[in-house]
Amino acid sequence: MIARPKHQRLVLVILAILAALGAVLLAMWGLKDRAAYFYTPADITAGKAAPGKAMRLGGMVEKGSVARDADGVTTRFVVEDGDARVPVTYRGIVPDLFREGSGVVAEGKLGADKTFVADNILAKHDERYMPPQLGNQQAEHEAAQTLKR
Amino acid sequence: MTAEAGLAALWLAAALSLLGLFLSVLHVRGKLEADRSVRGLAIVQGLLCLFAFAMLLVVFARTDLSVALVAANSHSAKPFIYKIAGAWGNHEGSMLLWVTVLGLSGAALAAFSRQLPSRTLIAALGAQPALALGFHAFLLLASNPFARLDPAAPEGRGLNPLLQDPGLAFHPPTLYLGYVGLSVAFSLAVGAMLAGDVDRQLGRAMRPWVLGAWIFLTLGITAGSYWAYYELGWGGWWFWDPVENASLMPWLAATALLHSVAVLVARNALKAWTMMLAVIAFSMSMVGTFLVRSGILTSVHAFAVDPTRGAFILALLGLYVTAAFVLFAVRAGKLREGAPFELVSREAAIVVNNLLLTVILGIVFIGTLYPLMAEAVTGEKLSVGAPYFNAVAGPLAILLGILLAIGPLLNWRSESRPVLRKLALPALIAATVLAIAFLAWPQSTILTKFGLALAAGLAPAAILPLIGRNPLRTPLTIWGMAIAHLGAAVAVAGMAADSAFTVEKLTASRPGETIEVGPWLVKFEGVAPVAGPNWTAVEAELRASRGGGVHVLRPQSRFFTDPPTETNEAAIKTVLRGQLYTVVGQSDAEGRWQLRFWWKPLVTLIWFGGGLVGLGGLLALLGHARRAWRRRAYR
Numbered sequence: 060m061i062a063r064p065k066h067q068r069l070v071l072v073i074l075a076i077l078a079a080l081g082a083v084l085l086a087m088w089g090l091k092d093r094a095a096y097f098y099t100p101a102d103i104t105a106g107k108a109a110p111g112k113a114m115r116l117g118g119m120v121e122k123g124s125v126a127r128d129a130d131g132v133t134t135r136f137v138v139e140d141g142d143a144r145v146p147v148t149y150r151g152i153v154p155d156l157f158r159e160g161s162g163v164v165a166e167g168k169l170g171a172d173k174t175f176v177a178d179n180i181l182a183k184h185d186e187r188y189m190p191p192q193l194g195n196q197q198a199e200h201e202a203a204q205t206l207k208r
Numbered sequence: 209m210t211a212e213a214g215l216a217a218l219w220l221a222a223a224l225s226l227l228g229l230f231l232s233v234l235h236v237r238g239k240l241e242a243d244r245s246v247r248g249l250a251i252v253q254g255l256l257c258l259f260a261f262a263m264l265l266v267v268f269a270r271t272d273l274s275v276a277l278v279a280a281n282s283h284s285a286k287p288f289i290y291k292i293a294g295a296w297g298n299h300e301g302s303m304l305l306w307v308t309v310l311g312l313s314g315a316a317l318a319a320f321s322r323q324l325p326s327r328t329l330i331a332a333l334g335a336q337p338a339l340a341l342g343f344h345a346f347l348l349l350a351s352n353p354f355a356r357l358d359p360a361a362p363e364g365r366g367l368n369p370l371l372q373d374p375g376l377a378f379h380p381p382t383l384y385l386g387y388v389g390l391s392v393a394f395s396l397a398v399g400a401m402l403a404g405d406v407d408r409q410l411g412r413a414m415r416p417w418v419l420g421a422w423i424f425l426t427l428g429i430t431a432g433s434y435w436a437y438y439e440l441g442w443g444g445w446w447f448w449d450p451v452e453n454a455s456l457m458p459w460l461a462a463t464a465l466l467h468s469v470a471v472l473v474a475r476n477a478l479k480a481w482t483m484m485l486a487v488i489a490f491s492m493s494m495v496g497t498f499l500v501r502s503g504i505l506t507s508v509h510a511f512a513v514d515p516t517r518g519a520f521i522l523a524l525l526g527l528y529v530t531a532a533f534v535l536f537a538v539r540a541g542k543l544r545e546g547a548p549f550e551l552v553s554r555e556a557a558i559v560v561n562n563l564l565l566t567v568i569l570g571i572v573f574i575g576t577l578y579p580l581m582a583e584a585v586t587g588e589k590l591s592v593g594a595p596y597f598n599a600v601a602g603p604l605a606i607l608l609g610i611l612l613a614i615g616p617l618l619n620w621r622s623e624s625r626p627v628l629r630k631l632a633l634p635a636l637i638a639a640t641v642l643a644i645a646f647l648a649w650p651q652s653t654i655l656t657k658f659g660l661a662l663a664a665g666l667a668p669a670a671i672l673p674l675i676g677r678n679p680l681r682t683p684l685t686i687w688g689m690a691i692a693h694l695g696a697a698v699a700v701a702g703m704a705a706d707s708a709f710t711v712e713k714l715t716a717s718r719p720g721e722t723i724e725v726g727p728w729l730v731k732f733e734g735v736a737p738v739a740g741p742n743w744t745a746v747e748a749e750l751r752a753s754r755g756g757g758v759h760v761l762r763p764q765s766r767f768f769t770d771p772p773t774e775t776n777e778a779a780i781k782t783v784l785r786g787q788l789y790t791v792v793g794q795s796d797a798e799g800r801w802q803l804r805f806w807w808k809p810l811v812t813l814i815w816f817g818g819g820l821v822g823l824g825g826l827l828a829l830l831g832h833a834r835r836a837w838r839r840r841a842y843r
Contacts, residue, residue: 067548
């Protein structure tokens with residue numbers, strides 16, 4: 060059966076619209092519980108983040124807080140934002156430019172004991188690159204660094 | 209003077225674009241016979257852009273520190289190749305590269321597409337400078353690469369060490385050729401809709417551009433994936449990073465367009481559909497540029513953190529996309545009907561291919577932009593990563609793969625033969641692998657199991673169109689199709705194998721200790737200091753053996769001085785069965801070093817498959833070129 064041309068064009072238009080709608084619906088379904096929200100230590104202390112859910116934690120690595128466990132591969136440190144502090148554990152090699160007093164974004168989950176268990180650490184990659192989430196606090200810090208140089 | 213010459217060439221090119229646009233409008237309206245001048249202007253404009261880009265290369269090669277861009281991104285002690293590559297490893301330089309490729313594409317269109325109706329071609333040659341003008345304005349007003357610094361800097365600030373890698377020299381230009389090649393498909397679609405002439409002739413003119421752009425995108429994405437894999441030291445090959453998605457989206461659209469253009473050429477069908485895809489494909493290139501260049505994203509690629517630039521590109525994007533869609537809405541209904549086809553036919557299979565690719569594109573698009581939207585609307589910050597993309601787009605990709613096995617076997621227009629019988633063997637292989645996957649590797653994800661099965665069935669199915677043909681008489685285009693489809697199967701095999709079989713090990717070891725990683729025994733011999741031209745490093749020595757010979761791997765932890773940065777340089781041993789990937793981390797007070805290992809069986813198939821897909825595209829392009837040449841010779 061060969062459909063009449065007019066008919067065929069209509070079918071194609073309907074298919075295209077259905078595809079667009081389908082993509083939107085699928086995406087909305089997928090985003091509902093798969094987006095990881097970004098929290099600051101203050102949000103976590105305020106109880107805004109539910110334990111066990113994938114999320115990102117961003118702030119500064121507290122000075123003097125970085126320590127290594129006896130196994131040699133687990134790093135513990137504290138992320139702070141001036142108002143609150145959250146302890147973090149991470150098993151793995153910390154990335155280039157992860158250091159005390161510097162910006163960091165940790166991906167992972169909040170444990171029941173309010174310790175953040177990170178499966179991935181993102182640190183500032185170079186002098187100019189900065190995660191936008193870290194905002195002005197980091198920018199001021201940068202400006203101070205630049206002046207010193 | 210070099211910088212000033214470059215800047216002058218850019219201004220002149222912008223002025224000529226304006227003139228070209230003006231003449232083209234007059235020509236299309238029938239007020240003036242400007243055919244030759246529009247072509248001439250397009251060619252001169254392209255050459256001027258090329259000249260400006262060459263001037264930028266010269267100031268970078270000389271490390272002329274009185275140019276602000278050089279001072280901000282280069283350093284006199286940098287190896288020469290990275291001085292050159294540094295010219296486009298920054299915001300302004302990469303935008304100039306973009307504009308140069310755009311100008312050269314317009315020039316090539318003017319020089320080579322002579323078989324098109326004059327009105328369509330000249331209208332397309334008007335659309336091209338209209339695009340160029342926006343980007344010229346962006347370059348000249350908001351990101352001048354030739355701005356002087358007075359007084360000159362005593363020394364440059366250096367280039368991000370992550371970007372000091374041979375991959376950088378080729379990766380961005382390759383992707384840009386792909387992005388901007390699609391601009392020609394866009395301009396041709398706009399021209400054809402303005403002139404009202406969408407036919408096979410247009411499809412023939414458009415196809416080499418789409419195919420060429422698609423080959424560059426394929427190779428650019430493949431190379432970028434490998435670069436991220438060995439350079440970032442995270443053992444992953446795709447991170448669903450917004451910038452990766454920015455290159456994936458035009459590729460998905462171009463893949464759909466490539467197939468629908470084939471229908472337009474072969475059957476004079478899917479006319480409005482193809483025009484729509486051409487508009488979407490280049491829109492995705494601009495979305496990609498917006499994502500990367502606006503500095504709006506958290507990414508290694510985000511150089512510019514300047515809100516005016518983001519707003520500028522967003523305005524350009526909005527302007528061009530809206531204009532094209534309005535034109536489409538007004539003109540699509542007036543296009544002549546395409547040739548009809550049946551429900552079971554090659555055309556119908558390609559329609560389903562296009563629909564699936566479009567839905568996947570929509571899912572990637574929404575997932576990539578959702579964080580931006582959410583932050584703009586509710587102020588909430590969030591990120592969307594692999595869990596979303598894999599779960600939502602993955603199953604559709606598997607469906608697409610199954611269709612890929614069937615589609616090429618169908619006839620144009622209508623199919624009445626029992627085609628599925630040919631697929632019995634591939635289907636049996638796939639089912640067997642699926643069963644094995646469920647029994648032997650229950651811990652892998654469902655998507656991985658189906659990926660393994662799909663790859664196993666698709667590989668033999670992809671070469672079915674070649675069976676029963678004389679290999680020497682088979683057209684290159686058929687070879688190209690089969691090899692590209694085989695490449696897709698090979699890449700899927702690599703992705704699924706990486707996900708199913710990777711063994712990871714993380715230790716803190718003293719020199720002399722031996723670590724077991726999958727089938728490998730790795731002896732950690734110790735660390736030694738090494739130095740390069742602009743870095744120093746701690747280098748670990750690892751001796752890996754698997755029964756037979758011993759392989760030495762030397763991963764490094766590098767410290768760059770300008771700017772002060774550390775990077776982990778992974779050491780990778782490639783064997784036939786896969787790759788052993790090693791990274792060295794920090795030491796502790798007890799003299800232990802952090803070591804990370806991955807044994808990744810068959811992982812190399814991912815990039816080998818990507819290369820095959822590109823090779824298939826190249827063969828098809830050669831095949832079409834040969835046919836076009838013969839057609840001309842007969843005339």
